[in-house]
Amino acid sequence: MDFELRATEQSDYDTIATWIEDAVSCSRWAGPRVPFPFSARELPELLSVKGGSSYSLSDSDNSCIGFGQFWVVRQGTVHLGRIIISPEARGVGAGRLLCKKLLAKAMQETGAAMVTLRVYRDNMPALSLYSSLGFSVVESESTGDLLLMSTSNAE
Structure with missing residues (x-):
């Protein structure tokens, strides 16, 4: 199967909206500034980040199965965020696959040498994935609930 x-x-936002079932999952995915419930029509504006780019992972039928964003946080560093995969x-x-493609796109478009992301400490599948992709925890930039992870320990 081909993925792009x-x-x-x-239409992707319409699909993504069906993956968010409650206020807790909305906040954990999109952050506290995105209200729940929301309209799929509102998502592009609600998820807008200055200088950010939004991408969808689609399957061979062009159906959206994943979503993620990136934005430059400072020169040389790009941040990945709001990564979500269809429950199915x-x-x-x-x-x-989404993370690898999003990482490559972010580095290509921004020229960044370092990539960061945040993940909930209790999200073991995501933590495992990000660690396997070369991200390390930056404890000094983490909170009780959220870990900052980076492709470099230079922070």
Whole structure:
């Protein structure tokens, strides 16, 4: 099966909206500034990040199975965020594929040498994935609930 990382379309936001079932999952995915419930039509604006780019992972039918964003946090460093995979596509490598493609795109578009992301300490599948992709915990920049992970310990 072929998978493509492409610019997010409104139909993708319509699909993504069905993956978020409650306020807790909304906050954990999108952050506290995105209210729940929300309209799929509002998602492009609600998820907008200054200088950010949004991408969807689509399957061979062009159906959205994943979403992620990146934005430059400072010169040389790009941050990945709001990574989500369709519930039906979890546990079969779609998250790994999305992250690899998103990492490559972020580094290509920004020229960044370092990539960061945040992950909840209790999200063991994501923690394991990010660690296997070369991310390390930066404890000094982490909180009780959230870990900052980086592709370099230079922070």
